[in-house]
Amino acid sequence: MTIRDAATEAYREALPALVASLVGGLIAGIVLGGMRAELRDVPGLIVLVPALLATRGNVYGSLGARIATALHQGLIEPRVTAGDRRLRAAAAAALGNGLLASAFAAVAVFLVLSALGNRVAPLPVLVGIAVLAGLLSGAVLIAVVVTVVFAGYRRGRNPDTLVGPIVTTTGDVFGILFLLVAVRTVLAIGGVL
Numbered sequence: 001m002t003i004r005d006a007a008t009e010a011y012r013e014a015l016p017a018l019v020a021s022l023v024g025g026l027i028a029g030i031v032l033g034g035m036r037a038e039l040r041d042v043p044g045l046i047v048l049v050p051a052l053l054a055t056r057g058n059v060y061g062s063l064g065a066r067i068a069t070a071l072h073q074g075l076i077e078p079r080v081t082a083g084d085r086r087l088r089a090a091a092a093a094a095l096g097n098g099l100l101a102s103a104f105a106a107v108a109v110f111l112v113l114s115a116l117g118n119r120v121a122p123l124p125v126l127v128g129i130a131v132l133a134g135l136l137s138g139a140v141l142i143a144v145v146v147t148v149v150f151a152g153y154r155r156g157r158n159p160d161t162l163v164g165p166i167v168t169t170t171g172d173v174f175g176i177l178f179l180l181v182a183v184r185t186v187l188a189i190g191g192v193l
Contacts, residue, residue, distance in 0.1 A: 013157055017165035024169030028053075028176040035176075038183040042129065044113050044120040045183065051105035052130060052179065055098060056171030060141040063094040064163030067149045071159065078150040087146070095138045102134030103127050125186055133182035137174045144170045 001009075032049065039046050067090065070076040076086055106126040113120040120126070148166045149159040 010161065013161045014165065017162050017169075021165040021169040024173045028172035031173075031176045031180065035180055035183075038180060038187075041187060042121045042125065042183055044109050044118070044126060045129070047113065048105060048109045048126065048130060049176075049179065051109070052102060052133060053172055053175050055101040055105060055134070056137055056141060056175045057168050059094050059098045059101060060138070060145050060171060061163060061167045063090055063142070064145045064149055064167055065160065066090050067146065068153070068159035068163060071149070071153050078153045080146060080150070091142045091146070094142060095135075098138045098141075099131055099134045102130040106130035125190060128186040128190075129179070129182045132185060133175065133179040136178035136181065137171065140174045140178075141167065141170055 067076070067087070070086060070090075071078055076084060080087065106129070107123065110120055110123045110126050145163065145167060148162055152159045152162045
């Protein structure tokens with residue numbers, strides 16, 4: 001295979017995922033732009049948003065890479081089975097890491113903004129929002145990552161090429177949507193600040 005053939009194949013596999021990533025990023029931006037009231041009601045939330053979105057990409061991109069590697073090594077089959085402990089363990093670890101990183105990000109935002117003398121929402125509010133958004137988006141991301149990696153692999157695509165753009169797009173879109181749901185839920189439970 002020549003360099004040109006390899007490049008053509010890589011672009012052919014990656015271009016649809018990259019286009020989807022672009023469209024998903026625009027949708028996430030539109031939703032974030034519509035969250036003005038929520039951003040006003042929860043001081044510090046705008047600082048938390050990039051950390052939460054980066055967490056989704058990092059944690060679930062790593063999950064996709066682990067699954068792709070296991071497929072390439074023949075450790076798992078490209079389908080979900082009830083007895084597949086490796087896949088369940090990887091998904092549980094990703095969800096746990098995502099929740100831990102979300103809580104840590106909320107605590108860090110609270111501490112930094114407090115130390116700087118900036119107005120910030122109470123710590124339980126920030127942690128509640130971050131963890132709820134992390135739980136909801138994590139569940140969706142696990143399903144999407146597993147589906148995309150397995151479907152791509154069965155169709156002869158390199159799952160490593162698909163995972164990055166798909167996780168980024170899905171993480172951005174669902175991360176922002178579930179952040180909005182989490183903010184509204186936590187504020188409804190705890191009352192407006």
